Amino acid sequence: MVEFGRVEGVVEIVPEAQVPQLRLTVTLETQDDVRIVRCETLDAVRTIATREDLSWHADQWTQETIGVDLAEQGWEVLGASNREDCIEAGPPRSATYSVRRLFRPPMESSKDGSARCSDV
Numbered sequence: 001m002v003e004f005g006r007v008e009g010v011v012e013i014v015p016e017a018q019v020p021q022l023r024l025t026v027t028l029e030t031q032d033d034v035r036i037v038r039c040e041t042l043d044a045v046r047t048i049a050t051r052e053d054l055s056w057h058a059d060q061w062t063q064e065t066i067g068v069d070l071a072e073q074g075w076e077v078l079g080a081s082n083r084e085d086c087i088e089a090g091p092p093r094s095a096t097y098s099v100r101r102l103f104r105p106p107m108e109s110s111k112d113g114s115a116r117c118s119d120v
Contacts, residue, residue, distance in 0.1 A: 004101075006028070006029045008097070010091050011057050019044075020043070022042055038061075038069060057092075062097065070099065076101075080095040
């Protein structure tokens with residue numbers, strides 16, 4: 001059985017941080033539900049001068065989440081929306097990635113594949 005989903009990451013600036021930090025939330029939407037697969041506060045990788053810089057961070061970390069965390073669960077990318085469309089409307093976010101899972105790993109790791117944002 002093939003399972004399909006959509007992955008998207010959103011960032012927001014952590015206002016109380018001494019150094020530029022961003023709160024990242026990455027979600028996986030499937031036919032069954034929408035769940036948070038990554039939620040953490042991270043140091044900015046490059047200078048944040050524009051909204052495009054925020055969107056870039058969201059996209060880079062979302063790709064990392066798909067390539068590491070979701071890949072361990074059998075997910076792979078099929079395609080992505082145009083990232084430029086994500087820069088203007090709504091909160092700073094990544095492209096929307098279409099993903100599929102052809103199999104469920106026989107032994108899931110101790111992680112249940114979901115995360116919670118304790119500070120949101």
